[in-house]
Amino acid sequence: MRPTVRSPTASSSSNPPDVAHGSSGAPSQTAHATRLVTVPPAPDEAADVFGDQVSRAERYAYRLSTDGVERGLLGPREIDRLWERHLLNCAAVASEVPSAAEVLDIGSGAGLPGVPLALVRPDLTVTLVEPLLRRATFLAEVCQELDRPGIDVRRARAEELPLAAAQVVVARAVAPLERLVRWTLPRLAPGGRLVAMKGRNAEQEIVAARPALDRLGAASAEVRDLVLPTGRRATRAVVVIAGEGRPHR
Numbered sequence: 001m002r003p004t005v006r007s008p009t010a011s012s013s014s015n016p017p018d019v020a021h022g023s024s025g026a027p028s029q030t031a032h033a034t035r036l037v038t039v040p041p042a043p044d045e046a047a048d049v050f051g052d053q054v055s056r057a058e059r060y061a062y063r064l065s066t067d068g069v070e071r072g073l074l075g076p077r078e079i080d081r082l083w084e085r086h087l088l089n090c091a092a093v094a095s096e097v098p099s100a101a102e103v104l105d106i107g108s109g110a111g112l113p114g115v116p117l118a119l120v121r122p123d124l125t126v127t128l129v130e131p132l133l134r135r136a137t138f139l140a141e142v143c144q145e146l147d148r149p150g151i152d153v154r155r156a157r158a159e160e161l162p163l164a165a166a167q168v169v170v171a172r173a174v175a176p177l178e179r180l181v182r183w184t185l186p187r188l189a190p191g192g193r194l195v196a197m198k199g200r201n202a203e204q205e206i207v208a209a210r211p212a213l214d215r216l217g218a219a220s221a222e223v224r225d226l227v228l229p230t231g232r233r234a235t236r237a238v239v240v241i242a243g244e245g246r247p248h249r
Helices: 044-070 076-096 114-120 133-146 177-187 202-215
Strands: 028-032 035-039 102-106 125-129 151-154 166-172 188-198 218-227 233-242
Touching: 035 044, 044 076, 044 114, 044 133, 076 114, 076 188, 076 218, 076 233, 102 114, 102 177, 114 125, 114 133, 114 151, 133 151, 166 177, 177 188, 177 202, 177 233, 188 218, 202 218, 202 233
Parallel strands: 102 125, 102 166, 125 151, 166 188
Antiparallel strands: 028 035, 188 233, 218 233
16 A cells, blocks of 8 residues: 655745735736736635635635646636635535544545545544545645645555545545445445535436445435535535445445
């Protein structure tokens, strides 16, 4: 099993001070890797969602807009909708995660949904699981910069994780549900849950995954709305509950 990725020491030039915006609320501009990057300002709702962690959320947004784009973890066209489509949507996963849970973010990529989830829910312990070195390195740098206790990075594939041990697994844009449940359901402890962010085809994905769900002993699988702490419905997810006494493979 591969060791946990530890964050390298970051230079002060790669860690700017708090992301600033003008008094008009317009996005700030910063030179990054010889190109001008426009960092979108946090919407008013962000303060209500992230509370006293909003400054960390802004620093994460800066990282995504700069290093995340430069390293190919996020498309440049996503910057303008960074907060709405990525940070706030992912923070809504918190509505389906029990208190004080240990959470695995499978195929974390740029840290979505794990990083926003960890910021909005300080009671959680979140492990960002990512097999690719360049992504795991980015995540380790983010974790070091945010300095939020209880969030770590593990470079591994889902299939390499311990069986029947996880309380909660979250995932976003990793794989079709049928494949995702084959990777993750054996990792869940009895009664544990998979929260897989899905879009308009969520119901059809459950139908396609039904043979795998039954074979792996899922107790239930249903589509649920993900709701922000403000009460606004942000997106949807398929929530799968692991059954008792099910096969691990």
